[in-house]
Amino acid sequence: MSGDTTDTAYVPPEPPWWRPPRPGRRRQPLSRRAIVDAAVRILDAEGADALTVRRLGEELNTGSATLYWHIGSKEELGELVYDHVMGEVELPEPDPSRWQEQFLDFGRQVYGVMLAHNDLVRFSLGRVPAGPNMLRIIEWSLDLLRQAGVPDQAAAYAGDAFGRFLDASVLEATSRGGPPPEQVGQHFASLPPERFPNLTALLPLLFTGTDEERFEFGLRLLMRGLEGLIDPAP
Amino acid sequence: MSGDTTDTAYVPPEPPWWRPPRPGRRRQPLSRRAIVDAAVRILDAEGADALTVRRLGEELNTGSATLYWHIGSKEELGELVYDHVMGEVELPEPDPSRWQEQFLDFGRQVYGVMLAHNDLVRFSLGRVPAGPNMLRIIEWSLDLLRQAGVPDQAAAYAGDAFGRFLDASVLEATSRGGPPPEQVGQHFASLPPERFPNLTALLPLLFTGTDEERFEFGLRLLMRGLEGLIDPAP
DNA sequence: CATGAATTCGATCATCGATCGAATAAGATC
DNA sequence: GATCTTATTCGATCGATGATCGAATTCATG
Numbered sequence: 472m473s474g475d476t477t478d479t480a481y482v483p484p485e486p487p488w489w490r491p492p493r494p495g496r497r498r499q500p501l502s503r504r505a506i507v508d509a510a511v512r513i514l515d516a517e518g519a520d521a522l523t524v525r526r527l528g529e530e531l532n533t534g535s536a537t538l539y540w541h542i543g544s545k546e547e548l549g550e551l552v553y554d555h556v557m558g559e560v561e562l563p564e565p566d567p568s569r570w571q572e573q574f575l576d577f578g579r580q581v582y583g584v585m586l587a588h589n590d591l592v593r594f595s596l597g598r599v600p601a602g603p604n605m606l607r608i609i610e611w612s613l614d615l616l617r618q619a620g621v622p623d624q625a626a627a628y629a630g631d632a633f634g635r636f637l638d639a640s641v642l643e644a645t646s647r648g649g650p651p652p653e654q655v656g657q658h659f660a661s662l663p664p665e666r667f668p669n670l671t672a673l674l675p676l677l678f679t680g681t682d683e684e685r686f687e688f689g690l691r692l693l694m695r696g697l698e699g700l701i702d703p704a705p
Numbered sequence: 706m707s708g709d710t711t712d713t714a715y716v717p718p719e720p721p722w723w724r725p726p727r728p729g730r731r732r733q734p735l736s737r738r739a740i741v742d743a744a745v746r747i748l749d750a751e752g753a754d755a756l757t758v759r760r761l762g763e764e765l766n767t768g769s770a771t772l773y774w775h776i777g778s779k780e781e782l783g784e785l786v787y788d789h790v791m792g793e794v795e796l797p798e799p800d801p802s803r804w805q806e807q808f809l810d811f812g813r814q815v816y817g818v819m820l821a822h823n824d825l826v827r828f829s830l831g832r833v834p835a836g837p838n839m840l841r842i843i844e845w846s847l848d849l850l851r852q853a854g855v856p857d858q859a860a861a862y863a864g865d866a867f868g869r870f871l872d873a874s875v876l877e878a879t880s881r882g883g884p885p886p887e888q889v890g891q892h893f894a895s896l897p898p899e900r901f902p903n904l905t906a907l908l909p910l911l912f913t914g915t916d917e918e919r920f921e922f923g924l925r926l927l928m929r930g931l932e933g934l935i936d937p938a939p
Numbered sequence: 940c941a942t943g944a945a946t947t948c949g950a951t952c953a954t955c956g957a958t959c960g961a962a963t964a965a966g967a968t969c
Numbered sequence: 970g971a972t973c974t975t976a977t978t979c980g981a982t983c984g985a986t987g988a989t990c991g992a993a994t995t996c997a998t999g
Contacts, residue, residue, distance in 0.1 A: 500965095500977080524956060535957075537978050545956065546882065596830065596873065597880030599889050606901065613903035625922070627910040632923035635873035636866065639830065643869065646831030648780060655833050667840065669847035676861040688859070689866035695933050696926030734946080734996095758987060770989075771947050779987065 501531065503541050503551065510552050511588065518647075519590035549594030554602025556591055559584050562611045570619035571694060577612070578633060578690050585641045592641040600634075620701045629697055636689050644682035652678075735765065737775050737785065744786050745822065752881075753824035783828030788836025790825055793818050796845045804853035805928060811846070812867060812924050819875045826875040834868075854935045863931055870923050878916035886912075 509530045513522045524535045524545060531538075542548045560580055566573060585592050600609070609630060616626035649655075656678055664671040733739075743764045747756045758769040758779060765772075776782045794814055800807060819826050834843070843864060850860040883889075890912055898905040914922075 523954080525954085534979055534981095536959085536980075539957065540977065597876045598883055601889060601892060606896065606904065610901045610904045613907060617903060623907055624910050624914075627907050628914065628919055628922040629926070631919055632870065632926055635877065635923065636870045639869035639873040642831045649832055650835075655835060658835060662840065667844045669851060670840065670844045673847060673857055673861050676858050680858075680862065685862055685865055688862040689869065689927075692863070692866055692930030693923075693926050695930035696928070699929050757985080759985085768948055769987080770949075773988065774946065 501533065501537065501541060505531065506538060506541055506548070507551050507555050510548060511556065514552065514589050514591060515587075519593045550598065550602060553591060553594040553598075554600075554604045556584065556588050557581075557602070557604040557608060560604070560608060562608065565611070565615040565618055567615075567618040567620075570615055571698065573615060574612075574697075575690060575694060577615075578637060579687075581608075582637060582641060582686055585637075586644060590645050592638055592645060596638050596642065616697075620703065621697065622700060622702050625697070625700045629693075633690075633693055636693060637686075640682070640686040640689065644686070735767065735771065735775060739765065740772060740775055740782070741785050741789050744782060745790065748786065748823050748825060749821075753827045784832065784836060787825060787828040787832075788834075788838045790818065790822050791815075791836070791838040791842060794838070794842060796842065799845070799849040799852055801849075801852040801854075804849055805932065807849060808846075808931075809924060809928060811849075812871060813921075815842075816871060816875060816920055819871075820878060824879050826872055826879060830872050830876065850931075854937065855931065856934060856936050859931070859934045863927075867924075867927055870927060871920075874916070874920040874923065878920070 506527065510522060510527055513526055513530055517526075524538055527548075528534045528538055542551070560577075562577070563573060585595075612630045613626055616629060617623065621629065656674075659670070659674060659677070662671055670677070740761065744756060744761055747760055747764055751760075758772055761782075762768045762772055776785070794811075796811070797807060819829070846864045847860055850863060851857065855863065890908075893904070893908060893911070896905055904911075
């Protein structure tokens with residue numbers, strides 16, 4: 472236990488009364504912004520499981536206690552990271568004449584942004600989106616739908632419904648746990664056709680589609696339902 | 706309760722070389738079924754956060770090592786619990802003439818069952834539903850939709866889409882974290898109307914609805930979209 | 940009764956989020 | 970410039986979690 476030299480070279484000890492060289496504050500003081508940036512870097516490169524407070528401290532050359540001076544909790548960090556990334560979403564000027572196309576593209580864009588940041592979705596599920604960037608997005612969505620003639624109550628609920636489907640879709644596409652896909656397919660293929668006639672008959676259709684195709688299907692399903700709610704006299 | 710030493714009474718020590726009374730195997734041997742039952746009890750009474758391996762061992766008068774002999778991991782336990790509870794879902798004989806009503810009721814029933822078991826949904830999100838009870842449900846869903854005239858590919862994707870929306874809805878309704886609702890409402894109410902005209906105008910509509918109403922809205926949205934895919938010549 | 944497989948159990952590991960109190964730097968006041 | 974106040978950093982540590990190891994104990998079989 473004495474040779475505590477971890478990896479490489481031996482460092483001769485200095486007298487303990489020597490002051491260590493400038494152990495004080497970092498050149499560039501830590502900020503919430505720097506923490507969030509580092510968190511996004513870790514999230515993108517190594518995933519949400521690797522985004523621990525210790526790993527974050529390592530990235531910023533500090534310890535966990537320092538980080539907790541800037542952020543209230545890890546959950547709060549998650550909200551900060553999520554809203555920060557949502558700033559990447561670009562919103563066009565609402566054009567009621569092609570609102571379906573704009574809303575669909577909007578959904579696809581959010582889907583893409585979330586997918587581009589690994590397990591980011593795990594900081595979104597089951598939380599109230601109240602950060603500045605999410606407020607901007609909600610406002611845009613309400614604006615577009617109301618201009619399109621969607622009744623107020625429906626417009627208020629629609630964003631929620633689309634958001635839920637979107638979150639769950641991204642989660643499904645990014646979940647790396649569970650058994651390997653081939654094993655799942657093999658299990659489904661081994662089911663007795665007499666007890667599961669439809670399931671076995673549609674096996675290829677159940678497994679061949681990409682995550683994007685499934686997302687697109689549900690998105691269009693919701694959009695078709697939304698079109699049926701248009702008030703002809705806005 | 707005659708000679709029974711309660712928790713408060715003093716218990717005189719026995720010589721340490723005396724063998725403790727029957728420290729061996731429990732009367733009724735542990736089984737996966739018993740573990741799952743106990744897990745459901747804890748989940749219902751105390752929530753998913755309280756469902757730890759240690760708490761489960763306590764419930765069954767054993768330790769974590771014993772449990773890990775019966776289950777592979779906590780994730781596997783989650784799948785077992787989830788599929789076990791899904792056994793509560795009752796499926797009627799598919800009747801194509803009223804398939805919309807049956808499918809809606811089915812969705813509402815699953816929603817209710819999951820809500821009735823606290824944070825059960827946290828063992829569902831992002832996982833492949835492959836347990837026996839979920840297979841039964843998938844088979845039923847495919848059967849009903851195909852009989853109703855929904856094209857095969859759409860039937861295969863629709864269950865997925867509904868399931869994603871359903872999971873996210875239950876999660877939203879059961880998530881207890883985050884800031885208190887009144888604080889959220891206050892924050893939204895404090896937004897500047899000139900920058901968020903739609904958001905502030907629809908404030909009451911955004912916050913007054915119950916979780917069930919929001920779920921019902923999305924469910925009908927999806928159903929309306931699904932009706933548009935019916936193939937008139939099944 | 941003896942032997943091998945099945946099962947239980949205490950002790951322990953590594954990791955996580957979070958907190959405490961001391962130490963240090965920056966900013967204000969005289 | 971010296972001194973005091975405030976803001977920020979940091980090492981050490983806490984309690985809890987999922988998981989594993991090896992020894993001990995029971996069951997099933999001959």
